[in-house]
Amino acid sequence: MKFNVFVGAAALALTGTTSVAYAQNVPTVLIDGSSTVFPISEAVAEEFQKDQKGKTRVTVGVSGTGGGFKKFCRGELDITGASRPIKKSEMELCAQNNVEYIEMPIAIDALATIIHPDNKFAECLSVDELKTMWAPEAQGKITNWNQINPKFPDAPLVLFGAGTDSGTYDYYTFAIVGKEHSSRGDFTATEDDNVTVQGVSRDQNALGFLGLAYYDHNKDKIKRVAIRQADGSCVLPSVETAVDGTYQPLTRPIFYYVDKSKADQKHVADYIHFAFNPKNQQALVNEVGYVSLPENIAVAATKKFDMRTTGTHFGGGSKVGVKMEDLVK
Known part of the structure; x- marks a missing residue:
């Protein structure tokens, strides 16, 4: 099938x-x-x-x-x-x-944060860095990558993600921002994960999030972002890391x-x-x-x-x- x-x-x-x-x-x-x-x-x-x-x-x-x-x-x-x-x-x-x-x-399931395949600077991000991007107070203020980390380029931050009626949105905001259904509103929100895939695959400065299954079926177009854990290790979303519990905090039932x-x-x-x-x-x-x-x-x-x-x-x-x-x- x-x-x-x-x-x-x-x-x-x-x-x-x-x-x-x-x-x-x-x-x-x-x-x-x-x-x-x-x-x-x-x-x-x-x-x-x-x-x-x-x-x-x-x-x-x-x-x-x-x-x-x-x-x-x-x-x-x-x-x-x-x-x-x-x-x-x-x-x-x-x-x-x-x-x-x-x-x-x-x-x-594991939620995957995704970037353009040519993006070399955001391959591993901490929860704090992701929160800086997505928190409600970031709206209209955090607009460039170098505001997330001064080592990142002075380039526009373009965000895609699940629609606000989506459970994926609820869990991502809960895990990253700390409060369910809480995020900036100035991002491209969609109930169709293919829109997120297309948006990120076409813009070198874009970042988005979606379910791991949608990444797996589009991995020729987009790149996974590893999450930096408390011990400093960078763990990629995968079936293996979801099973063994090492990919946190974005693994969920x-x-x-x-x-x-x-x-x-x-x-x-x-x-x-x-x-x-x-x-x-x-x-x-x-x-x-x-x-x-x-x-x-x-x-x-x-x-x-x-x-x-x-x-x-x-x-x-x-x-x-x-x-x-x-x-x-």
Whole structure:
């Protein structure tokens, strides 16, 4: 299977209601949400439909984490993908509509800060340097690279990143700035990571951020930035450094939220069991550039679903350094 966010979205995403999805009497799993989680859902949906031999369909939309939660908390979806935990406002919306949710980590992700391939001076940056770029007070003031570090050239700082409705934006700002959904506003914000890739690849002075999977599928056009750790080492984002925990603070879990009221439907339960089967995790999650769940975590997540354990491990926002085993208890 080739990774193609545009083709995948067009092929899998449908608009409409559950009645439309069942119009041909084929049970349909309705998924929407994060563009970061989309490649996983696309890969799983494709293989699951093959496995079902036409007995079940899956539709996958890309509304962003925030947009997906709005639909999910109105009861319009079976599953929403999220690149951050559910927020308090979304928890309240779900409660208003009597939507209970099962929170499940679907994979491990690392966010990548990216630069133009010809950029030789910003190949390793500290969190403090990144905060200087992205903090709200930088807006209109920090406009040149040499304001980040006097050793950097006197060249314009051009920034690209995830849209403010994106869980990727929320987690990046939380990890780098120290407060979720807090950053300067004068950057090119987009829900389409391909816009960030194109912008950075065309401007030698540009910097952006996106999910590791999007870097991996565009690494001929852009360059990863290593993060300088407390011990002075420079660690690049990769599958390996996400697994061993050395790439901090930009390694995170990404999620499926399942509507408990839909979980008893056989086609939804079958999809979840397929998605969290350890062999499928290894094959499909790794294929699209994320880190698959360790087998014991995938098994525990499935058990959590089977027990219909609802609620969130989080208090309505992101946390750095979360242990995977705590998410599946």
